Amino acid sequence: MSQAKTVNLDAHAMATLRYIRASMDAAGSVAVPGSAGIAMGAVGTAAAALSAIPNLRPYWLYIWLVAAPVAAIAGGLLLARSASAIHFVSAGTPGRKLALALLPTLFAGAVMTAVLWRADHIGAIPGTWLLVYGCALISASASTTPIVSWMGSCFAGFGLLALVLPAELQIPLLGLGFGGLHILFGILIAREAAHGRQS
Amino acid sequence: MAAKAKTRTPAGASERQRRKLEAVASTTRQDGETKFERLIYERVRLGIMSALAVREQMSFNELKGLFGDISDGNLGAHARKLEDAGYLSCTKSFEDRRPRTDYRITEQGRAALNRYLDHVEAVIRATRG
Numbered sequence: 209m210s211q212a213k214t215v216n217l218d219a220h221a222m223a224t225l226r227y228i229r230a231s232m233d234a235a236g237s238v239a240v241p242g243s244a245g246i247a248m249g250a251v252g253t254a255a256a257a258l259s260a261i262p263n264l265r266p267y268w269l270y271i272w273l274v275a276a277p278v279a280a281i282a283g284g285l286l287l288a289r290s291a292s293a294i295h296f297v298s299a300g301t302p303g304r305k306l307a308l309a310l311l312p313t314l315f316a317g318a319v320m321t322a323v324l325w326r327a328d329h330i331g332a333i334p335g336t337w338l339l340v341y342g343c344a345l346i347s348a349s350a351s352t353t354p355i356v357s358w359m360g361s362c363f364a365g366f367g368l369l370a371l372v373l374p375a376e377l378q379i380p381l382l383g384l385g386f387g388g389l390h391i392l393f394g395i396l397i398a399r400e401a402a403h404g405r406q407s
Numbered sequence: 408m409a410a411k412a413k414t415r416t417p418a419g420a421s422e423r424q425r426r427k428l429e430a431v432a433s434t435t436r437q438d439g440e441t442k443f444e445r446l447i448y449e450r451v452r453l454g455i456m457s458a459l460a461v462r463e464q465m466s467f468n469e470l471k472g473l474f475g476d477i478s479d480g481n482l483g484a485h486a487r488k489l490e491d492a493g494y495l496s497c498t499k500s501f502e503d504r505r506p507r508t509d510y511r512i513t514e515q516g517r518a519a520l521n522r523y524l525d526h527v528e529a530v531i532r533a534t535r536g
Contacts, residue, residue, distance in 0.1 A: 218530070218531060218534035221527045221528075221530040221531045221534070222531060224453070224527050225524075225527055225528075225531075227450070227453065227454070227457075228453065228457045228524070229457075231453070231454040231457035231458050231473065232457050232458065232460060232461045234458065234473050235457070235458030235459070235461050235462045235465065235469075235473060236461045236462065239472075
């Protein structure tokens with residue numbers, strides 16, 4: 209018998225285990241639509257544009273506090289539309305894992321916002337938002353597509369920059385992050401999903 | 408037919424090798440390994456069972472999304488075989504006037520998958536020494 213035709217039982221069993229693991233991972237991840245990122249990015253860009261208007265500049269925090277739930281609702285609705293996510297979250301473990309990865313960190317961000325506001329450290333809020341949101345995305349990437357972890361890392365990097373850069377650069381960084389990064393990665397996620405459907 | 412799991416050991420096998428092969432054989436069912444393997448071992452059916460082991464419920468379309476270019480008929484046939492064996496339960500409903508089929512793994516199915524995993528693990532242990 210030629211060596212090439214010999215079936216390696218060990219390798220075959222390992223390949224079977226890898227296939228089972230891959231099937232479980234694929235079933236256990238949430239398919240985040242790129243359109244959700246693009247919609248959230250559009251809201252972020254609009255908020256950045258409004259904050260840049262000289263008359264509205266003193267009210268940048270209020271603009272962003274309104275934009276945040278609008279973006280979250282837009283993203284959530286698109287997520288729900290794309291994969292019957294309401295059913296998915298209520299009936300499936302991956303949806304709960306995604307919520308458990310995202311929500312505690314976002315809650316911490318909300319608390320930090322209130323604390324910084326009361327302490328009159330408003331200048332630290334943009335950096336805190338970007339950093340906390342980035343960390344939330346990195347946690348959530350465990351139950352979504354791996355590209356989300358890259359997006360989270362970029363947000364965290366922007367957050368660190370915002371915390372050390374002068375105050376006049378913080379609002380543009382907010383716009384670049386919540387506007388630009390959302391749109392950029394939304395497009396990348398949509399392209400990745402389209403490529404996955406083709407292959 | 409009482410098909411007992413047999414351990415075929417080579418004539419020159421040592422006592423240690425014989426014990427390992429017996430350990431692999433002990434992970435198979437006493438009432439017919441062939442039928443059990445044919446059901447779970449096939450790639451699509453193994454994928455369906457593995458996916459449903461981590462998701463409480465999946466729709467037909469969600470399952471289809473896991474396998475790329477599989478046809479509806481092919482996936483339906485595999486799911487039907489698992490359903491007939493009692494490994495899956497199936498619920499049919501309507502969503503926005505379109506028919507929707509949801510699958511769940513049964514206790515029997517979960518036990519079969521665990522048995523299969525034990526078997527694969529025993530094979531790896533036996534062959535790796």
